[in-house]
């Protein structure tokens with residue numbers, strides 16, 4: 001009995017220091033004492049490696065500023081405006097967007113070439129911001145990679161020998177997959193954020209529809225990592241119709257998007 005108690009105390013201390021906890025019902029590792037500062041440290045550590053593996057930044061400061069300013073305008077109205085967000089366009093042909101814990105958001109050239117307005121860009125960024133705010137990214141890391149492994153690269157700058165390199169871990173982070181429940185929440189939360197930032201919410205419906213159409217001919221990376229919940233277009237449209245009566249004055253900004261992104265990418 002005493003041994004058991006000692007073990008419990010030991011586990012408690014371990015979890016306090018590492019941020020892990022095991023759910024007694026499912027037996028799965030869960031984030032319970034995982035402080036948000038750790039999210040930020042993880043994001044900082046992995047962002048350069050993710051950039052490197054996904055073609056690097058598109059070398060166009062004006063385009064990057066535009067992407068970042070749209071993202072910042074949405075992030076400022078989120079539930080966690082205090083995080084240090086960054087929105088970076090990567091020179092990768094996959095059609096994708098991803099987020100790291102703590103505030104880093106990436107969108108690929110492949111995705112930017114398919115989007116058709118600033119409202120659609122805001123929709124994708126708002127969706128990713130919601131994953132960060134809800135800490136879906138840290139949860140996915142915890143469940144799909146193992147938080148101690150992810151953290152080992154943050155705390156020691158190198159992972160334990162014979163385990164994985166930071167490059168391997170970044171690869172796994174790129175391949176993280178959200179649950180359909182996370183997706184529905186990110187869609188609906190993102191919808192609120194984009195409207196609060198002044199964007200027409202139909203930008204979200206159009207974007208998801210476009211990705212789902214493309215997915216019929218080849219698998220779209222964004223939909224592999226952000227799998228579509230059932231009736232995605234239906235619940236988005238319903239949310240818009242019941243929550244937002246007056247869309248007048250909400251931005252679509254197609255011309256701005258073409259001028260700042262599409263023509264600069266040469267398409």
Ligand SMILES: [Zn+2]
Pocket residue numbers: 127131178182183186225226
């Ligand atoms: Zn998602």
